[in-house]
Amino acid sequence: LAGLDSEIHYAVKANDHLAVLRLFAAGGAGADVVSEGELRRARAAGMPAAHIVFSGVGKTERELRLALAEDIQQINVESAEELEMLSSVAAAMGRVARVALRINPDVDAGTHAKITTGTAENKFGIPYGEALALYAHAATLPGISPVGIALHIGSQILSVAPFRAAYARAADLVHGLRSRNLPIERLDCGGGLGIGYGDEPGAPVAAYAGMLKASLGALGVRLMLEPGRWLVG
Numbered sequence: 001l002a003g004l005d006s007e008i009h010y011a012v013k014a015n016d017h018l019a020v021l022r023l024f025a026a027g028g029a030g031a032d033v034v035s036e037g038e039l040r041r042a043r044a045a046g047m048p049a050a051h052i053v054f055s056g057v058g059k060t061e062r063e064l065r066l067a068l069a070e071d072i073q074q075i076n077v078e079s080a081e082e083l084e085m086l087s088s089v090a091a092a093m094g095r096v097a098r099v100a101l102r103i104n105p106d107v108d109a110g111t112h113a114k115i116t117t118g119t120a121e122n123k124f125g126i127p128y129g130e131a132l133a134l135y136a137h138a139a140t141l142p143g144i145s146p147v148g149i150a151l152h153i154g155s156q157i158l159s160v161a162p163f164r165a166a167y168a169r170a171a172d173l174v175h176g177l178r179s180r181n182l183p184i185e186r187l188d189c190g191g192g193l194g195i196g197y198g199d200e201p202g203a204p205v206a207a208y209a210g211m212l213k214a215s216l217g218a219l220g221v222r223l224m225l226e227p228g229r230w231l232v233g
C-alpha cells in the first residue's frame, strides 16, 4: 500500500460470510473483530490468530479470555476500565496482551451522527487528553504490553480531510510517547472509507493513500488499516 509499512485487517462486521472471510484470509489480509462470534468465524475461515485484532466497546471478560487463549495479534482497549480488566485476566492466565489504546481524536468525520465515532461527545475511545497518561500506566500493568495507538473516526466517510485531522493528532501522540521513552510500534488507522451509492462517488482512495504516506509515512511505526464497507461494498 503506497510503499508503506502497513497491513490490512478486514472489519468483519461489514460482512461476516465465511466465503468472504476465506477470500480475505487467502489474500493475506487479517481481521478486525468486535465479538467472540466474529473472532470464531475469522478463525474458522482460516485467519491466523496472529493476524486478528479485537476492537469494540464492551468486551466481556469471557471474550478477553478467549482472545488471550488464542494469542491474537492485538487487543484494542477502549477505556481505562477495560485496561484494568484485561490486565487482571491476562495476569491470572499467565499471558501478556499486546494492546493498542483506542483514542478518541475529537474530530468530526462529517458523516451521519449515528456512524460518527471520533468526536468527544460519543462513547468511543479514550479521551485524547488522557491517552499519554493511560499509556504510561499500561506499561506498568502486569499482563499488558502496550504496542500502539488505535483510532476509528466513523463510517462512510467520503473525504480525506477528517482522516488527515485525526492522523495528525495520532502522530502528535506518537511523538509524545517517544519523548517519554514509551514503546510504540504500531498505529491502527481504523476504517471508514466510504463507497458510492447510486451516483455518489466513493471515497478518493488514491488521495487517502497519498495522505497516509505524507502524514504518517515517516513516523517509523507500522500502519494498520481496518476497512470494512470499502472492501465488500
Ligand SMILES: *Cc1c(COP(=O)(O)O)cnc(C)c1O
Residues within 6 Å of the ligand: 011, 013, 014, 032, 055, 056, 152, 154, 155, 156, 190, 191, 192, 193, 226, 227, 228, 229, 230
Ligand atoms: C466498523 C469498524 C471498522 C470498519 O468500518 P468501515 O466503515 O466498514 O470501513 C473498522 N474499525 C472499527 C473499530 C470499527 O468499529
